[in-house]
Amino acid sequence: MYKYNANDQQIVEERAKQFRGQVERRLQGSVLEDEFKPLRLQNGLYMQLHAYMLRVAVPYGLLSSEQLRRLGHIARTYDRGYAHFTTRQNVQYNWPELADVPKILDELAAVQMHAIQTSGNCIRNTTADHLAGVARDEIEDPRPYCELIRQWSTFHPEFVFLPRKFKIAMTGAPAHDRAAIRFHDIGVRIVDNDRGQRGFEVWVGGGLGRTPHIAKVCRGFVEYEHLLSYIEAILRVYNRRGRRDNKYKARIKILVNELGIDAFRALVDAEWEEIKDSTLKLERSAIEQIVAQFAPPTYETLVDENLAKLILGKDRELASFVRNNLRPHKAPGYIAVIVSLKPVGRPPGDVSDTQLDAIADIADTYSNGRVVVTHGQNLVLPEVRQKDLAALHKALGEWDLATPNIGQLTDSICCPGLDFCNLANARSIPVAMEIAERFDRVDFLEDLGEISLKISGCINACGHHHVGNIGILGIDKLGVEAYQLLLGGSPGNDASIGEIIGRAFGASEIVNAVQTVLDVYLAQRSSADERFVGTYRRIGKTPFKDALYGDN
Amino acid sequence: MEIIRDQKIVQDSWRHIEDGDPVPESGDVTVSLIRFGAERSDLDARSGRDGVRVGPDEEIDTIIADLGKLPLIAVTFPKFTDGRGYSTARLLRGRHGYTGELRATGQIFRDQLFYLHRVGFDAFEMAPGKSLSDALEGFSDFSVTYQSSSR
Numbered sequence: 001m002y003k004y005n006a007n008d009q010q011i012v013e014e015r016a017k018q019f020r021g022q023v024e025r026r027l028q029g030s031v032l033e034d035e036f037k038p039l040r041l042q043n044g045l046y047m048q049l050h051a052y053m054l055r056v057a058v059p060y061g062l063l064s065s066e067q068l069r070r071l072g073h074i075a076r077t078y079d080r081g082y083a084h085f086t087t088r089q090n091v092q093y094n095w096p097e098l099a100d101v102p103k104i105l106d107e108l109a110a111v112q113m114h115a116i117q118t119s120g121n122c123i124r125n126t127t128a129d130h131l132a133g134v135a136r137d138e139i140e141d142p143r144p145y146c147e148l149i150r151q152w153s154t155f156h157p158e159f160v161f162l163p164r165k166f167k168i169a170m171t172g173a174p175a176h177d178r179a180a181i182r183f184h185d186i187g188v189r190i191v192d193n194d195r196g197q198r199g200f201e202v203w204v205g206g207g208l209g210r211t212p213h214i215a216k217v218c219r220g221f222v223e224y225e226h227l228l229s230y231i232e233a234i235l236r237v238y239n240r241r242g243r244r245d246n247k248y249k250a251r252i253k254i255l256v257n258e259l260g261i262d263a264f265r266a267l268v269d270a271e272w273e274e275i276k277d278s279t280l281k282l283e284r285s286a287i288e289q290i291v292a293q294f295a296p297p298t299y300e301t302l303v304d305e306n307l308a309k310l311i312l313g314k315d316r317e318l319a320s321f322v323r324n325n326l327r328p329h330k331a332p333g334y335i336a337v338i339v340s341l342k343p344v345g346r347p348p349g350d351v352s353d354t355q356l357d358a359i360a361d362i363a364d365t366y367s368n369g370r371v372v373v374t375h376g377q378n379l380v381l382p383e384v385r386q387k388d389l390a391a392l393h394k395a396l397g398e399w400d401l402a403t404p405n406i407g408q409l410t411d412s413i414c415c416p417g418l419d420f421c422n423l424a425n426a427r428s429i430p431v432a433m434e435i436a437e438r439f440d441r442v443d444f445l446e447d448l449g450e451i452s453l454k455i456s457g458c459i460n461a462c463g464h465h466h467v468g469n470i471g472i473l474g475i476d477k478l479g480v481e482a483y484q485l486l487l488g489g490s491p492g493n494d495a496s497i498g499e500i501i502g503r504a505f506g507a508s509e510i511v512n513a514v515q516t517v518l519d520v521y522l523a524q525r526s527s528a529d530e531r532f533v534g535t536y537r538r539i540g541k542t543p544f545k546d547a548l549y550g551d552n
Numbered sequence: 553m554e555i556i557r558d559q560k561i562v563q564d565s566w567r568h569i570e571d572g573d574p575v576p577e578s579g580d581v582t583v584s585l586i587r588f589g590a591e592r593s594d595l596d597a598r599s600g601r602d603g604v605r606v607g608p609d610e611e612i613d614t615i616i617a618d619l620g621k622l623p624l625i626a627v628t629f630p631k632f633t634d635g636r637g638y639s640t641a642r643l644l645r646g647r648h649g650y651t652g653e654l655r656a657t658g659q660i661f662r663d664q665l666f667y668l669h670r671v672g673f674d675a676f677e678m679a680p681g682k683s684l685s686d687a688l689e690g691f692s693d694f695s696v697t698y699q700s701s702s703r
C-alpha cells in the first residue's frame with residue numbers, strides 16, 4: 001500500500017491548515033458565501049438539504065485497518081455514528097458541523113487521508129478495479145498508475161477551475177472491466193499491444209448524468225512514460241474548449257460529441273506533441289518506486305480448498321455466502337471476499353462506527369489489514385485464506401456484515417435522493433429498501449441470479465441508473481414523486497445504456513413494476529444460466545412493455 | 553492604485569482603456585486584444601507603453617510575434633470560476649517563452665494566488681474590497697508541489 005513520504009504528509013497537513021483559515025475567514029465574514037463555495041467544494045464540503053456533507057477521498061478505494069478505525073472514530077465523534085460509502089469508492093459524512101471540519105481534516109491527515117478535490121470542478125479521485133492487485137484476470141495492478149495520477153492531479157495549478165468535474169478510472173483487467181471506464185471522463189485500460197508491449201488504452205468522453213454517453217477510444221496505445229503527458233494534453237484541450245455557458249453541457253463528453261472524436265483527437269495530439277517529452281515524461285525508476293509500494297504481501301504456500309464442499313454443506317448461510325460473495329484470487333489458497341453493505345433494512349452503503357471498527361479488526365485477522373471500497377458501495381477483503389472462510393463468515397455475521405447478496409437484486413446501488421440531497425426529485429433510499437424487503441427470499445434471489453438494480457433520485461444520475469440492468473430514475477410529475485423504469489443497462493466491457501420503457505410509475509407502483517419485469521424475465525429466459533441482461537438483449541423491450549402497460 | 557507584483561504590494565500606473573474610450577497620448581495603457589490588432593500604428597505613435605488584455609475565450613495566436621516586445625499582458629478573469637486564463641498563462645510562459653509582466657485582473661481572490669503564481673502570473677489586481685496584505689499570505693499556502701508548471 002502506498003505510504004506517504006514527507007512531502008505527501010506536508011501537503012495534507014498544509015491543506016488542513018489552509019482550510020481552517022478559509023473557514024475562519026468565512027465565519028468572520030471576510031469571505032462571502034459565493035467565494036467560499038468553490039473553496040469548500042474543492043475540499044469535499046457540500047451544503048445538503050439539512051446540513052453540510054463532507055466527502056473524504058479514498059484513492060482507488062484502498063484503506064488500511066488503521067484508516068478504517070479513524071473513519072469510525074470520526075463517525076462517532078463528529079457525525080451521527082455512521083458513514084456512507086459512495087459509488088466512487090469514497091466515504092461521506094452527512095452531519096458534520098462546519099466548525100468541526102478542520103478538525104476532521106487534521107484527524108484524516110494523521111492517517112494519510114484527505115478530502116482534497118472530492119468535489120468541485122476539478123480532477124476528482126481516480127478510481128480503480130476493486131479487485132486490483134489480486135484479480136486473476138488482471139495483467140497488471142493499475143493502482144501505482146492511479147497513485148501517479150493522484151499526485152499529478154493534486155492541486156494541479158492549471159486545472160483547478162475546469163468547466164465541470166472530471167473523473168478518471170482505470171482497470172488492469174482488459175477483459176473484464178469492473179471500473180466502468182467507459183462511463184468516465186477519461187477511462188484507462190492497461191493493455192498489451194500487438195508487439196507485446198505493455199501500455200495504456202485511453203478512452204474519453206464517457207459519462208452518465210442528463211445525457212449518458214459511452215466513451216470513445218482517444219488513443220489505442222500510450223506508452224508508459226507518456227501517461228501523464230497524454231492526460232495533461234486532454235485536460236488542456238478540455239479546459240480551454242469545454243463549454244462554460246451551460247452547466248449541463250460542460251462535461252467533456254459534450255465537447256467530444258460536438259467536435260467529433262476525430263477532431264477532438266487531433267487537438268489532443270497537437271497538444272501532446274508539444275509536451276510529451278517535457279518533465280511530464282515518466283522515468284522508469286520513478287514508476288518502479290511506486291510499483292514497489294504496491295507489492296503483494298508474501299503469500300503462504302497454500303493450495304485451493306474445495307469450496308464446493310462449503311456450498312453443499314449443512315450451513316446454508318455459509319453456502320450462499322460462498323456462492324455469491326467470493327471472487328477468485330491470483331494466489332493459490334487465497335480468495336477475495338466481498339462484504340455486503342446492503343442488508344435488508346439499511347440504506348445501501350451505510351456503515352456504523354462500531355461496524356467500521358469491527359471490519360478493521362476482521363481485516364487485521366483475515367486480510368492483511370487491507371480493505372477496498374467497491375463501486376457497488378460494498379467492501380472487499382482482498383487477501384483472505386480460503387481455509388479461514390468459515391471463521392471469517394462467522395465473524396462478519398456477528399456484525400450484520402455477512403449478507404450473501406453480492407451481484408443480486410438486493411445488492412442495489414442508490415444515491416442519497418430526497419432524504420439528503422437538495423437536487424433530488426424523489427426519494428431513492430426508501431425505494432431501494434422496499435425492493436430489498438419485497439424480494440428478500442434467498443431461494444428467489446439465487447434463482448434470479450446476477451442482476452443489477454440502480455436508483456437515482458434525479459437526472460444527475462449519481463445512482464448510475466442508466467447502467468443498471470434495471471434502472472430507476474426519480475422524477476417530479478406535477479409535484480408528485482414518480483419513477484421512470486429503464487432496462488438493459490450495463491457498465492462493463494459490454495457497456496450499454498438502459499432504455500426508458502414507458503410512462504413513469506407512482507411511488508406505490510414502482511415495486512410492483514419491478515416485480516412484473518422480473519416475472520417476464522423468469523418466464524422468458526432461455527435457461528437458468530441466461531442472465532437478465534442477456535434475455536433483455538435477446539427479446540427486446542416489447543415483452544416487458546406489454547406486461548407493464550398492457551398490450552393494447 | 554495598489555497591486556501585488558513579485559509578491560509585494562506596489563503602486564501601479566497602468567490604465568486599462570475600454571474599447572469605446574479614447575487612448576491617451578501618454579502614459580502606460582492596456583487595450584483589448586482586438587484593439588491591439590486594429591490600432592497598432594496609433595498605439596505605436598503614443599509616448600507611453602502599450603500592453604494588451606486577453607479575455608478567457610481569446611486565442612493568443614495574434615500576439616505571438618509581439619511577445620518579445622510586450623511589456624505587459626493582462627489576462628482577465630470576469631468570473632473566477634472560469635479557469636481558461638490558467639491555460640493561457642501556461643502557454644504564454646511555457647510554450648511561447650513570454651518574459652514580460654503577466655497580470656491577473658478581475659475576480660482575483662487570495663485563494664487563487666498560489667495557483668495563478670504557479671502557472672506564471674507575477675502581478676495581481678485583487679478584486680475590489682479585498683485586502684492585499686491578507687492576499688500575500690496566499691502565496692505560501694503550500695510549500696511543496698507534485699507537478700511541474702511555470703514555477
Ligand code: SF4
Nearest residue numbers: 415421424457458462
Ligand atoms: S442523482 Fe440527483 S438526487 Fe441523487 S444524489 Fe445525485 S443529485 Fe442528488
